[in-house]
Amino acid sequence: GENVEQHPSTLSVQEGDSAVIKCTYSDSASNYFPWYKQELGKRPQLIIDIRSNVGEKKDQRIAVTLNKTAKHFSLHITETQPEDSAVYFCAAKQNTGNQFYFGTGTSLTVIP
Amino acid sequence: NAGVTQTPKFRVLKTGQSMTLLCAQDMNHEYMYWYRQDPGMGLRLIHYSVGEGTTAKGEVPDGYNVSRLKKQNFLLGLESAAPSQTSVYFCASSYNLALGELFFGEGSRLTVL
DSSP states (O other), X not given: OOOEEEEXXXXXXXXXXXXXXXXXXXXXXXXXXXXXXXXXXXXXXEEEEEETTOSEEEETTEEEEEETTTTEEEEEEOSOOGGGOEEEEEEEBOTTOSOOEEOOOEEEEEEO | OOOEEEEOSXXXXXXXXXXXXXXXXXXXXXXXXXXXEETTTEEEEEEEESSTTOOEEOSSOTTOEEEOSSTTEEEEEESSOOGGGOEXXXXXXXXXXXXXXXXXXXXXXXXXX
């Protein structure tokens, strides 16, 4: 099955700085890569996703990049704000597969 | 429109007791999933269902059973709870596999003593 590794496990940045979280995957058949944000005590929620036919996708201050050759994808948050503090999970899935494979999560703290 | 609702939200069990977690969704989603979340281990899939009357095993199915008798409900059962099953359990649903977005419930915190 698929193996998704996520780094770093914890990340602290000053407000206004950028944050980058990286994930690697093992199954070359995976072609859908979502990112979920989980605030303390809340449910995970989708914040951005990317499919294998796209190299980069942006939504305001967040962006995701995908390198299919190297089997890695990254989440970029610019101009970080305290409300960005949360645990972020990456995931991978085959388009026709039933299962999402999640990374182990990154706890991001934005220091005011 | 409540989305995905889990009950109960908190439960304390003694080793060997049984219990059932209920997940209900009102979005007419075909796909439903049960995950457990443990510190440092992310979200691990226990069981899932691709439609009413179907279930399948995920990454960590041992010690759990599930049923999907109605499209809107997905039940997770623990027949004989063990301390290793202390965790936060999340139910999720998805409209279809191609679109992919998972909608999660609020989570159920289970402690087994």
